Amino acid sequence: MSDNGIDVGLIKPILEEFRDQKGAVIPILQHTQELYGYLPEDAMQEISKRSGISISQLYGVATFYSQFNLEPRGKHIIQVCDGTACHVKGAPKLVAAVEDEFNLKAGGSDPEFEYTLEIVYCLGSCGLAPIALVDGQVYGNTTADSLVENIKEVEK
Ligand code: FES
Known part of the structure:
Protein backbone atom coordinates (compact mmCIF):
# COMPACT_ATOMS: atom_id res chain seq x y z
CA MET A 1 0.00 0.00 0.00
CA SER A 2 1.41 3.42 -0.89
CA ASP A 3 1.14 6.56 1.27
CA ASN A 4 -1.86 7.59 -0.83
CA GLY A 5 -3.78 4.39 -0.22
CA ILE A 6 -2.95 2.79 -3.57
CA ASP A 7 -2.15 -0.92 -3.46
CA VAL A 8 0.90 -0.80 -5.70
CA GLY A 9 1.46 -4.52 -5.19
CA LEU A 10 -1.25 -5.09 -7.79
CA ILE A 11 1.10 -3.77 -10.47
CA LYS A 12 3.62 -6.58 -10.07
CA PRO A 13 1.65 -9.20 -12.06
CA ILE A 14 1.16 -6.71 -14.89
CA LEU A 15 4.88 -6.09 -15.14
CA GLU A 16 5.56 -9.81 -15.01
CA GLU A 17 3.14 -10.37 -17.88
CA PHE A 18 4.99 -7.90 -20.08
CA ARG A 19 8.49 -8.59 -18.75
CA ASP A 20 9.77 -10.09 -21.99
CA GLN A 21 8.13 -7.57 -24.29
CA LYS A 22 10.35 -4.63 -24.96
CA GLY A 23 8.53 -1.33 -25.36
CA ALA A 24 5.30 -2.57 -23.81
CA VAL A 25 4.68 0.79 -22.16
CA ILE A 26 1.19 1.25 -23.59
CA PRO A 27 -0.25 -2.13 -22.50
CA ILE A 28 1.35 -1.74 -19.08
CA LEU A 29 -0.32 1.65 -18.66
CA GLN A 30 -3.63 0.32 -20.05
CA HIS A 31 -3.69 -2.54 -17.54
CA THR A 32 -2.69 -0.22 -14.72
CA GLN A 33 -5.49 2.18 -15.62
CA GLU A 34 -7.95 -0.71 -15.67
CA LEU A 35 -6.90 -1.48 -12.09
CA TYR A 36 -7.28 2.00 -10.61
CA GLY A 37 -9.51 3.80 -13.10
CA TYR A 38 -6.66 6.24 -13.79
CA LEU A 39 -2.89 6.37 -13.49
CA PRO A 40 -2.04 7.39 -9.92
CA GLU A 41 1.37 8.95 -9.38
CA ASP A 42 2.35 6.20 -6.95
CA ALA A 43 1.53 3.60 -9.58
CA MET A 44 3.70 5.40 -12.12
CA GLN A 45 6.58 5.47 -9.63
CA GLU A 46 6.15 1.77 -8.94
CA ILE A 47 6.15 0.89 -12.65
CA SER A 48 9.28 2.94 -13.16
CA LYS A 49 11.04 1.40 -10.15
CA ARG A 50 10.23 -2.18 -11.09
CA SER A 51 10.57 -1.97 -14.88
CA GLY A 52 13.42 0.49 -15.28
CA ILE A 53 11.31 2.57 -17.69
CA SER A 54 12.06 6.18 -16.86
CA ILE A 55 9.31 8.16 -15.18
CA SER A 56 9.54 10.83 -17.89
CA GLN A 57 8.97 8.22 -20.59
CA LEU A 58 5.92 6.90 -18.71
CA TYR A 59 4.43 10.38 -18.36
CA GLY A 60 5.35 11.17 -21.95
CA VAL A 61 3.24 8.25 -23.17
CA ALA A 62 0.44 8.85 -20.65
CA THR A 63 0.04 12.49 -21.66
CA PHE A 64 0.36 11.83 -25.40
CA TYR A 65 -2.55 9.40 -25.65
CA SER A 66 -5.97 10.71 -24.72
CA GLN A 67 -7.04 7.25 -23.49
CA PHE A 68 -4.93 7.74 -20.36
CA ASN A 69 -6.08 9.72 -17.35
CA LEU A 70 -3.74 11.07 -14.72
CA GLU A 71 -6.61 12.18 -12.51
CA PRO A 72 -9.44 10.06 -11.09
CA ARG A 73 -12.59 10.17 -13.20
CA GLY A 74 -16.23 9.98 -12.26
CA LYS A 75 -18.39 6.87 -12.55
S1 FES B 1 -19.17 20.59 -33.98
FE1 FES B 1 -19.28 18.84 -35.20
S2 FES B 1 -20.33 17.45 -33.95
FE2 FES B 1 -20.17 19.17 -32.69
Whole structure:
Protein backbone atom coordinates (compact mmCIF):
# COMPACT_ATOMS: atom_id res chain seq x y z
CA MET A 1 0.00 0.00 0.00
CA SER A 2 1.41 3.42 -0.89
CA ASP A 3 1.14 6.56 1.27
CA ASN A 4 -1.86 7.59 -0.83
CA GLY A 5 -3.78 4.39 -0.22
CA ILE A 6 -2.95 2.79 -3.57
CA ASP A 7 -2.15 -0.92 -3.46
CA VAL A 8 0.90 -0.80 -5.70
CA GLY A 9 1.46 -4.52 -5.19
CA LEU A 10 -1.25 -5.09 -7.79
CA ILE A 11 1.10 -3.77 -10.47
CA LYS A 12 3.62 -6.58 -10.07
CA PRO A 13 1.65 -9.20 -12.06
CA ILE A 14 1.16 -6.71 -14.89
CA LEU A 15 4.88 -6.09 -15.14
CA GLU A 16 5.56 -9.81 -15.01
CA GLU A 17 3.14 -10.37 -17.88
CA PHE A 18 4.99 -7.90 -20.08
CA ARG A 19 8.49 -8.59 -18.75
CA ASP A 20 9.77 -10.09 -21.99
CA GLN A 21 8.13 -7.57 -24.29
CA LYS A 22 10.35 -4.63 -24.96
CA GLY A 23 8.53 -1.33 -25.36
CA ALA A 24 5.30 -2.57 -23.81
CA VAL A 25 4.68 0.79 -22.16
CA ILE A 26 1.19 1.25 -23.59
CA PRO A 27 -0.25 -2.13 -22.50
CA ILE A 28 1.35 -1.74 -19.08
CA LEU A 29 -0.32 1.65 -18.66
CA GLN A 30 -3.63 0.32 -20.05
CA HIS A 31 -3.69 -2.54 -17.54
CA THR A 32 -2.69 -0.22 -14.72
CA GLN A 33 -5.49 2.18 -15.62
CA GLU A 34 -7.95 -0.71 -15.67
CA LEU A 35 -6.90 -1.48 -12.09
CA TYR A 36 -7.28 2.00 -10.61
CA GLY A 37 -9.51 3.80 -13.10
CA TYR A 38 -6.66 6.24 -13.79
CA LEU A 39 -2.89 6.37 -13.49
CA PRO A 40 -2.04 7.39 -9.92
CA GLU A 41 1.37 8.95 -9.38
CA ASP A 42 2.35 6.20 -6.95
CA ALA A 43 1.53 3.60 -9.58
CA MET A 44 3.70 5.40 -12.12
CA GLN A 45 6.58 5.47 -9.63
CA GLU A 46 6.15 1.77 -8.94
CA ILE A 47 6.15 0.89 -12.65
CA SER A 48 9.28 2.94 -13.16
CA LYS A 49 11.04 1.40 -10.15
CA ARG A 50 10.23 -2.18 -11.09
CA SER A 51 10.57 -1.97 -14.88
CA GLY A 52 13.42 0.49 -15.28
CA ILE A 53 11.31 2.57 -17.69
CA SER A 54 12.06 6.18 -16.86
CA ILE A 55 9.31 8.16 -15.18
CA SER A 56 9.54 10.83 -17.89
CA GLN A 57 8.97 8.22 -20.59
CA LEU A 58 5.92 6.90 -18.71
CA TYR A 59 4.43 10.38 -18.36
CA GLY A 60 5.35 11.17 -21.95
CA VAL A 61 3.24 8.25 -23.17
CA ALA A 62 0.44 8.85 -20.65
CA THR A 63 0.04 12.49 -21.66
CA PHE A 64 0.36 11.83 -25.40
CA TYR A 65 -2.55 9.40 -25.65
CA SER A 66 -5.97 10.71 -24.72
CA GLN A 67 -7.04 7.25 -23.49
CA PHE A 68 -4.93 7.74 -20.36
CA ASN A 69 -6.08 9.72 -17.35
CA LEU A 70 -3.74 11.07 -14.72
CA GLU A 71 -6.61 12.18 -12.51
CA PRO A 72 -9.44 10.06 -11.09
CA ARG A 73 -12.59 10.17 -13.20
CA GLY A 74 -16.23 9.98 -12.26
CA LYS A 75 -18.39 6.87 -12.55
CA HIS A 76 -20.21 8.52 -15.46
CA ILE A 77 -18.49 10.40 -18.25
CA ILE A 78 -20.35 13.30 -19.83
CA GLN A 79 -18.88 14.74 -23.00
CA VAL A 80 -20.22 17.90 -24.57
CA CYS A 81 -19.11 18.84 -28.06
CA ASP A 82 -18.02 22.46 -28.31
CA GLY A 83 -16.90 22.39 -31.93
CA THR A 84 -18.05 25.31 -34.06
CA ALA A 85 -21.46 23.93 -35.07
CA CYS A 86 -22.32 22.74 -31.58
CA HIS A 87 -21.03 25.96 -30.06
CA VAL A 88 -23.28 28.05 -32.30
CA LYS A 89 -26.24 25.79 -31.46
CA GLY A 90 -25.83 26.25 -27.72
CA ALA A 91 -23.08 23.96 -26.37
CA PRO A 92 -22.05 26.56 -23.74
CA LYS A 93 -25.57 26.35 -22.28
CA LEU A 94 -25.27 22.57 -22.03
CA VAL A 95 -21.93 22.91 -20.26
CA ALA A 96 -23.27 25.51 -17.82
CA ALA A 97 -26.34 23.41 -17.02
CA VAL A 98 -24.28 20.28 -16.32
CA GLU A 99 -21.81 22.25 -14.20
CA ASP A 100 -24.62 23.75 -12.13
CA GLU A 101 -26.68 20.62 -11.75
CA PHE A 102 -23.88 18.24 -10.87
CA ASN A 103 -21.56 20.54 -8.94
CA LEU A 104 -18.53 20.28 -11.17
CA LYS A 105 -16.45 22.23 -13.65
CA ALA A 106 -15.73 21.30 -17.25
CA GLY A 107 -12.61 19.17 -17.32
CA GLY A 108 -13.25 17.94 -13.79
CA SER A 109 -15.48 15.82 -11.58
CA ASP A 110 -17.87 16.38 -8.72
CA PRO A 111 -16.50 15.80 -5.20
CA GLU A 112 -18.00 12.28 -5.04
CA PHE A 113 -16.60 11.30 -8.44
CA GLU A 114 -20.03 10.41 -9.75
CA TYR A 115 -19.61 12.50 -12.90
CA THR A 116 -16.80 13.85 -15.04
CA LEU A 117 -17.50 16.51 -17.63
CA GLU A 118 -15.25 16.67 -20.67
CA ILE A 119 -15.37 19.10 -23.57
CA VAL A 120 -14.69 17.56 -26.97
CA TYR A 121 -14.33 19.26 -30.32
CA CYS A 122 -16.43 18.03 -33.23
CA LEU A 123 -17.66 14.47 -33.21
CA GLY A 124 -18.22 14.59 -36.95
CA SER A 125 -22.02 14.75 -36.68
CA CYS A 126 -22.53 18.49 -36.87
CA GLY A 127 -26.01 17.97 -38.39
CA LEU A 128 -27.10 16.79 -34.93
CA ALA A 129 -25.66 19.81 -33.13
CA PRO A 130 -25.55 20.37 -30.27
CA ILE A 131 -24.35 16.91 -29.27
CA ALA A 132 -23.49 15.39 -25.92
CA LEU A 133 -22.45 11.88 -24.91
CA VAL A 134 -23.30 10.25 -21.62
CA ASP A 135 -21.22 7.13 -21.03
CA GLY A 136 -20.81 6.86 -24.78
CA GLN A 137 -24.51 7.19 -25.57
CA VAL A 138 -25.07 9.98 -28.10
CA TYR A 139 -27.71 12.67 -27.55
CA GLY A 140 -28.13 14.89 -30.61
CA ASN A 141 -30.16 18.10 -30.99
CA THR A 142 -30.19 18.19 -27.22
CA THR A 143 -31.12 20.98 -24.84
CA ALA A 144 -29.75 21.82 -21.42
CA ASP A 145 -32.84 20.48 -19.66
CA SER A 146 -33.09 17.25 -21.60
CA LEU A 147 -29.36 16.57 -21.23
CA VAL A 148 -29.61 16.98 -17.45
CA GLU A 149 -32.61 14.60 -17.47
CA ASN A 150 -30.73 12.07 -19.61
CA ILE A 151 -27.79 12.16 -17.23
CA LYS A 152 -30.06 11.57 -14.24
CA GLU A 153 -31.68 8.67 -16.10
CA VAL A 154 -28.31 6.94 -16.40
CA GLU A 155 -28.26 6.50 -12.65
CA LYS A 156 -31.49 4.49 -12.65
S1 FES B 1 -19.17 20.59 -33.98
FE1 FES B 1 -20.17 19.17 -32.69
S2 FES B 1 -20.33 17.45 -33.95
FE2 FES B 1 -19.28 18.84 -35.20
